[in-house]
Amino acid sequence: MNNKKVISLWPYLLILAILAVLVSYGTGNNTTTFNYNEFMNKAEKLDFDKVEMSMGSTVIDVSGTYKQGKESKSFKVSVPNTETNVKWLTETLSKNKDTVLTTRDPNQESFLMKFFINVFPYLLLAGIAIFFFTKMNSGGSNKAFEFSKSKARIEGNIKVRFKDVAGCDEEKEEVKEIIDYLKDPKKFTDMGARIPKGMLMVGPPGTGKTLLAKAVAGEANVPFFSISGSDFVEMFVGTGASRVRDMFKKAQQTAPCIVFIDEIDAVGRQRGAGMGGGNDEREQTLNQLLVEMDGMGENKGIVIIAATNRPDVLDPALLRSGRFDRQITVNLPDKKGRYEILKVHARNKKLAPDCSLESLAKRTPGFSGADLENVLNEGAILAVRDKRKMITMEDLDEAIDRVMMGPAKKSRKYTDKEKRLVAFHEAGHAVIGIKLEDADMVEKVTIIPRGEAGGYNLMTPREEKMMPTKADFMAQITGLMGGRVAEEVVFDEISAGASNDIQKATKIAKAMVRSWGMSSLGPIQYDDGTGNVFLGRDYGSGSNYSGEIAYEIDKEIRKIINECYERAKQIITEHIDLLTLIADTLIEEETITSEQINNLVKYGTITSPEDALKKQAMANDVEQQIQADNEAAQEVLHDDIQHYDDTPSSQDEEKKKQEKVSFEEAMKELTKSDDYDETKE
Incomplete structure (x- = not known):
């Protein structure tokens, strides 16, 4: 940690060292500057060591060193260029044989050489300082010069399509003209039609307003700028308005495109309705947004889509024709819409055969698309928690309860x-x-x-x-x-x-x-x-x-x-x-x-009696199967015992082997006797 602090501080230390050297150089220079009269009076008494005369057209610049005791001091002086002064300087400076006198013609020096000697070192130091300061600011969060830049995030190649947005068929029909316009604006201009500059999506939270706006950009295959209303307003005066200008400038450079402003009520509230006159900075931002939408022109390839769940607090100027021309209400889905939404979110879920999405849609009235996605997600989490390979209907049933009321508190005991x-x-x-x-x-x-x-x-x-x-x-x-x-x-x-x-x-x-x-x-x-109450408008208003x-x-x-x-x-x-x-x-x-x-x-x-009969029949079948299995097992056991009884023991086997050996030996003896031959004949 300490090493990182030292590394982050070394540019500052280097700059301070350079400044210290320059200051010490400037303050430590002991060069004495004589005026003309003073030099004329003291020149005869000085013991010059090295002297250089620069012969100008009107002035002779004399510089060098002289000895004062054991010390050597620098001096410089400017003397008018006259024939008498040139002669006097030459005689005076050359009186000591040890003095080294040099005469230089300044006209022979090039301008480039003068620049490098006199100016370039300072420019080099200034450049190094600017470089270090730029590096330090770009690497951290101190971007003081970027407050006026728009925070809109641009996305290209949007993958979301209308098939990913379920439960709002009428809303998708309303935005199809925008897609056709972004793909082929010429057929609208030929007809003299003006496409809406802005669309306002209104609806409860979680109904899919942002998803629908992304689907429009995905279907039209155009860039998608997304920004929140709160991203415009900062503590610095004028920041919001400059960000609005920057956002529209970028949009014009990438047209055709869609600019999506989420939660526009954060910046588009009624002007003059706040406590004590409202927030001036927010109102300036809104004014700039209105001006930019007016100056955008017709059929310029830019469509502004905004979303809010508080349309009652928006400024009327924002909703007039020519700005947000079309207002689309995205309501909570009905039973059919909930079923379609569940099918979309269940595509990557492993559902058991007993799971019925239609039954689930019936049991979730008032749920938004986000709530339904959360139900399936909670069901998947419960299945993983219980180490099951598939999501069962019991998991989804419990997930509905968790979304509506929270997890069951089984540890809480009733009397x-x-x-x-x-x-x-x-x-x-x-x-x-x-x-x-x-x-x-x-x-x-x-x-x-x-x-x-x-x-x-x-x-x-x-x-x-x-x-x-x-x-x-x-x-x-x-x-x-x-x-x-x-x-x-x-x-x-x-x-x-x-x-x-x-x-x-x-x-x-x-x-x-x-x-x-x-x-x-x-x-x-x-x-x-x-x-809902809007304090800036409804506070203090009496009942009607x-x-x-x-x-x-x-x-x-x-x-x-x-x-x-x-x-x-x-x-x-x-x-x-x-x-x-x-x-x-x-x-x-x-x-x-x-x-x-x-x-x-x-x-x-x-x-029910039918279920009871079915359960009894199933129990009887199970009992009969168990009885049949027992009987089969008994038969197998009886056969094994009988086989064991019929199998000769080891003693009987040994007795038979001995009897067989005795019989073979008796047969050998019989074949050797004469009686065997007679019997054979």
């Missing part, structure tokens, strides 16, 4: 009372979802803690609607009240577990009254409809209704909540047996699926 309370709370949501026609369907219920929630109830819409009705919202609020109602009906007390349910229900009720006109107050909007109307709004919100609460209480009371059955099953199983819940409703058990 028996808390476990029963949570089970009935979640069962209350499930009963409302089962028995209320317009309520969301129950997909999964668990009492395993996740995140801040003690339990988790996954409910999905029966069908995804573009325009939900009042009945849909009322059913949704009723379903949210189901858990709290179940606690009150069964335990005659309430817990804090319903806080999130109450928050969601109140938000829906407020929107019904203030925004959608679904109350007795009539079709009147009592909020500004701007969504009176205090009396505010009281009526509160009454209507309370009326909606109370009505849904009573409806949920009626349903829970009528189906208390189903509530108890689901809760007891949750206490035992901890997690039940929609299929098991349906079996509880129809048959009272988590398995």
